[in-house]
Amino acid sequence: MIMNAPSASDVELLNAPWRSQDPSRIVAYAPDRACTLKALHARIAAWQTVPCNPEQPIALFEPNPWEFTCALLACWHLGYRLWLPGDNRPETVERLTAKGALLIGTLPGGWRPLDNAPQSVRWGELNQDAIAVELFTSGSSGAPTRIAKTFAQLASETDVLARTWPLAEGVVISQVSHQHIYGLTSAILRALCEQRPFSLATCSYPETLAQYLEAMPVSALISSPAQLERLPTTLGATSYRIAQIYSSGAPLAKSSAEHAEHLLKASVIELYGSSETGGIGWRRQHQASDWTVLDDVEIKVVDDLLQLRSPRLAQPTQWLMHADRVALHDSHHFTLLGRADRIAKIGGKRVSLEGLARHLEHQPNVLRAHCVEIDHSGGRIGALVQLDAAQLPHDHATRRALIMALRDHLGQAFEPVVLPRFWRFVEDWPVNAQGKLTQMTIARLFADLDDRKRPRWLGERFNTPEQVTITLEIPERLAQLNGHFPARPIVPGVVIVQWASALATELFGCDAWHTLERIKFPLPLVPGERTIMTLIRSSATRIDFKLESRHGIHASGRGLHNSLPLPQATMPRGGNAHV
Amino acid sequence: MANTPLTPLEHELATLIIDTLELEDVTPSDIAPKAPLFGEGLGLDSIDALELGLALQKRYGIKLDNDAEDNREHFASLSSLAALVETRRVS
Numbered sequence: 285m286i287m288n289a290p291s292a293s294d295v296e297l298l299n300a301p302w303r304s305q306d307p308s309r310i311v312a313y314a315p316d317r318a319c320t321l322k323a324l325h326a327r328i329a330a331w332q333t334v335p336c337n338p339e340q341p342i343a344l345f346e347p348n349p350w351e352f353t354c355a356l357l358a359c360w361h362l363g364y365r366l367w368l369p370g371d372n373r374p375e376t377v378e379r380l381t382a383k384g385a386l387l388i389g390t391l392p393g394g395w396r397p398l399d400n401a402p403q404s405v406r407w408g409e410l411n412q413d414a415i416a417v418e419l420f421t422s423g424s425s426g427a428p429t430r431i432a433k434t435f436a437q438l439a440s441e442t443d444v445l446a447r448t449w450p451l452a453e454g455v456v457i458s459q460v461s462h463q464h465i466y467g468l469t470s471a472i473l474r475a476l477c478e479q480r481p482f483s484l485a486t487c488s489y490p491e492t493l494a495q496y497l498e499a500m501p502v503s504a505l506i507s508s509p510a511q512l513e514r515l516p517t518t519l520g521a522t523s524y525r526i527a528q529i530y531s532s533g534a535p536l537a538k539s540s541a542e543h544a545e546h547l548l549k550a551s552v553i554e555l556y557g558s559s560e561t562g563g564i565g566w567r568r569q570h571q572a573s574d575w576t577v578l579d580d581v582e583i584k585v586v587d588d589l590l591q592l593r594s595p596r597l598a599q600p601t602q603w604l605m606h607a608d609r610v611a612l613h614d615s616h617h618f619t620l621l622g623r624a625d626r627i628a629k630i631g632g633k634r635v636s637l638e639g640l641a642r643h644l645e646h647q648p649n650v651l652r653a654h655c656v657e658i659d660h661s662g663g664r665i666g667a668l669v670q671l672d673a674a675q676l677p678h679d680h681a682t683r684r685a686l687i688m689a690l691r692d693h694l695g696q697a698f699e700p701v702v703l704p705r706f707w708r709f710v711e712d713w714p715v716n717a718q719g720k721l722t723q724m725t726i727a728r729l730f731a732d733l734d735d736r737k738r739p740r741w742l743g744e745r746f747n748t749p750e751q752v753t754i755t756l757e758i759p760e761r762l763a764q765l766n767g768h769f770p771a772r773p774i775v776p777g778v779v780i781v782q783w784a785s786a787l788a789t790e791l792f793g794c795d796a797w798h799t800l801e802r803i804k805f806p807l808p809l810v811p812g813e814r815t816i817m818t819l820i821r822s823s824a825t826r827i828d829f830k831l832e833s834r835h836g837i838h839a840s841g842r843g844l845h846n847s848l849p850l851p852q853a854t855m856p857r858g859g860n861a862h863v
Numbered sequence: 864m865a866n867t868p869l870t871p872l873e874h875e876l877a878t879l880i881i882d883t884l885e886l887e888d889v890t891p892s893d894i895a896p897k898a899p900l901f902g903e904g905l906g907l908d909s910i911d912a913l914e915l916g917l918a919l920q921k922r923y924g925i926k927l928d929n930d931a932e933d934n935r936e937h938f939a940s941l942s943s944l945a946a947l948v949e950t951r952r953v954s
Contacts, residue, residue: 631910661885684888691906700908706887760890
């Protein structure tokens with residue numbers, strides 16, 4: 285194959301360079317076959333027979349890169365609205381159908397052209413302001429969000445990559461899905477624009493990859509940490525001809541970057557960005573661990589968070605706050621401090637949950653903070669805050685005063701609607717054995733919102749395998765306070781006993797109590813109080829319990845239950861045991 | 864801070880506010896009748912205003928006018944809210 289370096293305007297996506305090149309040019313390769321531009325045009329024409337009206341969105345899911353590319357270009361030149369779902373799971377298909385999309389490709393019931401059409405391609409112009417694709421990314425809540433990309437945004441992506449690292453001769457081999465922005469631009473669009481053949485299969489697995497690498501010189505290997513961190517050393521037995529390796533999606537471990545470079549004898553360029561922002565920066569860890577911004581991106585740091593401006597943003601002239609925490613070295617270099625990627629949208633306002641937490645940690649008494657979106661009251665922020673024992677609120681008045689002070693502090697930097705509404709103050713950061721704050725623990729901390737009969741769980745600690753203390757706060761809106769008593773609400777004693785019994789079952793795995801002994805309620809328990817429940821397994825059939833606050837003991841006694849079936853049932857639950 | 868006792872209607876409205884907006888650190892006795900509900904005082908926000916408008920309609924059948932300035936005055940405090948309910952309630 286003869287390939288001269290294309291000139292700048294030839295690589296411009298908006299000019300649709302695939303229209304007018306030499307028809308005999310090879311546009312795609314497999315180890316056993318090659319496809320020409322002429323064949324590409326014929327297949328585009330076939331896909332253009334898609335039975336769609338111009339208003340209806342088309343959802344394209346097609347793992348085969350050849351068919352995908354033909355379908356994509358077919359829709360583009362017809363001016364159709366194109367959605368690229370990230371997967372073909374049943375819920376995804378249901379959602380797309382509900383939104384009235386025409387499914388094409390390998391989606392269930394998806395339309396596919398049978399044969400090449402007799403007609404020629406209709407080459408509608410690509411308008412730079414038109415939406416080229418709408419991509420779906422999983423948001424922080426888990427529900428996918430749709431991100432629209434104009435032709436200008438995509439062109440900016442292929443341009444900056446072509447300008448920074450023009451593709452060397454050889455085939456562009458991809459290990460990542462083209463249903464996402466990185467695979468789409470790096471593996472398909474770049475190859476088309478810079479006139480390098482793309483691989484006819486997505487080489488996600490090392491076996492396919494080895495087959496391709498052995499068969500052809502490689503211009504670029506489009507990869508990700510998922511693959512590069514799992515490269516089998518057997519790959520290194522053959523010497524391949526690879527010009528460049530790209531990785532994106534998440535930061536690559538330094539050891540994996542070095543391993544890949546050593547094994548495949550090519551440099552690994554990591555690209556940093558997101559579906560929303562497009563490419564922001566890059567690094568080669570062999571040279572430096574900090575990131576260099578791409579030449580058309582401006583960055584700054586506000587409250588540790590990266591803000592950027594680039595032609596790839598939906599609004600290129602405006603600064604966009606990214607949820608990643610960074611340290612800036614100069615206007616072109618930065619270190620990633622933590623991939624936060626946690627943005628909540630409250631009442632239409634976007635807020636960085638990390639930003640909120642960092643602001644809380646600026647308060648002198650706050651040791652650590654974590655913010656989450658809570659699906660209550662129409663979607664609000666919940667804050668988990670670790671304080672010194674002496675600073676913990678112990679009743680309604682001190683808790684209210686503390687919350688007001690923290691909200692006032694945050695209110696100087698954030699809009700009112702994004703200020704946390706639900707607060708959980710803890711003495712110990714509630715992590716599991718791996719040192720992680722888990723979703724399960726967060727769910728427990730806010731479980732009283734869903735079940736108004738529960739006390740507020742704020743952590744537990746096994747002092748010995750037979751003794752556990754649980755911090756419980758009495759919610760002001762506890763259901764059992766209704767009518768008990770209107771003027772001065774008090775938690776009924778029977779409710780405390782029920783809590784003790786439920787916790788004993790949960791933590792020691794014992795049966796519900798059948799008999800109560802020596803039950804006492806020395807002090808009334810009022811809402812807002814912070815209390816400690818102590819449970820001691822005194823024998824195989826007996827649990828002693830005690831609930832106390834700084835005022836003294838509110839309840840104590842013992843519960844008798846049937847003996848445990850097996851000693852294994854005594855394992856404390858994994859979440860928060862400090863054994 | 865809330866020394867003035869609440870009237871029965873004010874108490875009812877305070878409970879409505881707390882339940883509707885799921886305020887977990889506030890009890891009716893924390894809200895003084897004349898204290899501002901939005902901004903400085905109780906710290907309610909624009910979303911809360913919408914929620915509260917809905918709750919008033921549901922509970923008392925009150926339809927708010929389109930006059931933003933009027934509504935701002937009605938929502939200023941517990942006692943102004945009580946005055947609104949007194950004059951406009953249909954249920």
